[in-house]
Amino acid sequence: MTDCGCDKARKDLEEYLRNEVCKTQHSDIKEHLDNCPGCQDEALVATTLTDVVARACKETAPEELRDQVLARLRAVQATH
Numbered sequence: 842m843t844d845c846g847c848d849k850a851r852k853d854l855e856e857y858l859r860n861e862v863c864k865t866q867h868s869d870i871k872e873h874l875d876n877c878p879g880c881q882d883e884a885l886v887a888t889t890l891t892d893v894v895a896r897a898c899k900e901t902a903p904e905e906l907r908d909q910v911l912a913r914l915r916a917v918q919a920t921h
Contacts, residue, residue, distance in 0.1 A: 845869040845872075845873050846873065847873070847877060847879065847880055849869075849870070850870050850874060850877070850880045851880060851883055853866060853870060854880075855887060857870045857871075858887055
């Protein structure tokens with residue numbers, strides 16, 4: 842394994858966190874993250890943001906908002 846460096850680790854961080862990189866890249870990025878506090882912070886921010894968005898997507902929109910969105914969609918569809 843070789844440390845891939847900050848640029849590569851940050852470029853591929855999202856894919857790494859979703860396990861969408863090959864085993865070799867995964868190992869290289871993991872090694873880098875294990876030894877780089879700056880990139881560890883970046884990974885923590887990305888993971889936290891992903892968790893917050895996932896939780897927010899599970900919430901139900903207020904009835905009034907849903908009605909407004911559906912009305913707007915119908916209006917746009919009617920013009921096409």
